[in-house]
Structures are given as structure tokens and as C-alpha cells.
Amino acid sequence: EAGVAQSPRYKIIEKRQSVAFWCNPISGHATLYWYQQILGQGPKLLIQFQNNGVVDDSQLPKDRFSAERLKGVDSTLKIQPAKLEDSAVYLCASSLAGGGNEQFFGPGTRLTVL
Amino acid sequence: GENVEQHPSTLSVQEGDSAVIKCTYSDSASNYFPWYKQELGKRPQLIIDIRSNVGEKKDQRIAVTLNKTAKHFSLHITETQPEDSAVYFCAASDGGYQKVTFGTGTKLQVIP
Numbered sequence: 001e002a003g004v005a006q007s008p009r010y011k012i013i014e015k016r017q018s019v020a021f022w023c024n025p026i027s028g029h030a031t032l033y034w035y036q037q038i039l040g041q042g043p044k045l046l047i048q049f050q051n052n053g054v055v056d057d058s059q060l061p062k063d064r065f066s067a068e069r070l071k072g073v074d075s076t077l078k079i080q081p082a083k084l085e086d087s088a089v090y091l092c093a094s095s096l097a098g099g100g101n102e103q104f105f106g107p108g109t110r111l112t113v114l
Numbered sequence: 115g116e117n118v119e120q121h122p123s124t125l126s127v128q129e130g131d132s133a134v135i136k137c138t139y140s141d142s143a144s145n146y147f148p149w150y151k152q153e154l155g156k157r158p159q160l161i162i163d164i165r166s167n168v169g170e171k172k173d174q175r176i177a178v179t180l181n182k183t184a185k186h187f188s189l190h191i192t193e194t195q196p197e198d199s200a201v202y203f204c205a206a207s208d209g210g211y212q213k214v215t216f217g218t219g220t221k222l223q224v225i226p
Contacts, residue, residue: 033214042120042203042216043158056213058115091157100146100165100207103214105157 004106006092012112018080021109025094034077035091043091082113116141118206120217127194128225135220137204138186144206147187153200194224
């Protein structure tokens with residue numbers, strides 16, 4: 001079984017630039033999560049999709065972050081414009097259905113904003 | 115919303131000793147409590163989980179206990195080995211389609 005795929009693995013940008021991350025979940029997983037993990041901290045949920053609908057985005061900074069999951073499969077997370085404090089690892093995870101199931105994480109994208 | 119607190123933030127033990135990590139949660143509706151292990155530079159991976167209809171669950175050297183009344187749950191690792199060194203995260207969810215809230219993590223160091 002293929003795992004959760006993410007790209008790119010690393011990205012370095014200047015502040016005020018834009019960046020986009022891509023995630024392909026495990027086949028058949030209805031729930032997809034985007035987390036932000038700052039060094040030394042636990043993953044912070046940014047947005048959770050159930051199929052192509054948003055379940056929770058209460059911690060997504062909507063003035064600069066956006067995410068979509070077209071057709072209930074792949075997802076993209078965008079930051080526009082980026083700030084220094086956005087430097088972090090962005091983890092995508094998927095689960096069969098909902099938070100009551102094991103989450104499988106992708107390798108993450110390490111973003112550095114200069 | 116749910117708030118998960120985790121202690122201690124760092125823990126050093128001698129190889130062969132036991133390690134205990136504790137978490138508390140605030141939402142009485144939470145009924146699913148997973149534990150994830152994250153090795154340096156790697157992704158988090160589930161090591162054990164427990165649901166609220168069970169008080170304790172074991173898997174070889176790892177066990178998790180849950181006290182619903184007190185709203186706390188703990189991870190117990192016995193006979194620790196150097197490969198147990200990692201950051202461990204607890205989490206809580208209501209098991210439905212609501213979000214999973216993670217604790218702040220415990221960095222465990224097993225000294226050979």
C-alpha cells in the first residue's frame with residue numbers, strides 16, 4: 001500500500017512570496033489533514049477535510065492560507081504572502097474516516113521563509 | 115475546543131528503566147486517544163491508541179492507561195531501549211469527524 005505523498009520536500013522562499021504544497025493521501029482515505037509543525041512543538045491542525053468538504057479550519061490563518069481538496073482526493077495548501085513565522089514543516093495526513101482512526105502522515109514539506 | 119496538556123516535556127532514563135508520559139484533556143466528549151512517535155527528521159507514526167470503553171491497552175513493552183473521570187491518560191514504556199529515543203505525542207479526538215488535538219510532545223532520551 002502506497003503511503004501519503006507530499007511535494008516538494010523542501011522549499012525556501014523570501015517573505016511576501018507565495019508557495020504551494022501538494023498532498024496525495026492513501027487511496028480510499030476520506031479524511032485529509034494539514035498540520036503545521038514548528039520546531040520543538042506538536043503538530044497544529046490547520047485544516048481537516050472529509051472527502052472534499054471542510055470539517056475544521058478554525059486554526060487556518062485565512063488571510064494568507066488557503067487549501068482545497070478537489071474531487072475528494074489530492075489537496076493543495078497555499079500561503080500568500082508568506083511571513084517569517086510560517087517557517088515550519090507542513091505535514092499532510094490521511095485516515096479512513098474521521099479523527100477516530102489512525103492517521104498516516106506524509107514525509108512533510110520543510111518551509112524556510114527568509 | 116479540546117485542550118491537551120502533556121508532561122514532562124523532556125525525559126531521560128537509563129536503558130532498561132521504565133518511562134511514563136502523562137496527558138490530560140479537557141473535552142469530556144473525547145473518546146479516542148492515540149499516541150504517536152516521531153523520530154528526528156521523520157514523520158509521526160502511531161504506536162498505540164485507546165478508546166474510552168477500555169481502561170488499559172498493552173502492546174509488548176508499551177501500554178496506555180485511561181482515566182475518564184480524571185480526564186487523563188498515560189503512556190508507559192517498559193525495558194526502554196536506545197531506539198525508543200524520540201519525541202512522543204499524545205492526542206485526543208471525539209472519534210467522529212471532529213479534529214484530533216495533539217499535545218506538545220515529550221522528548222524521550224534513553225541513555226545506554
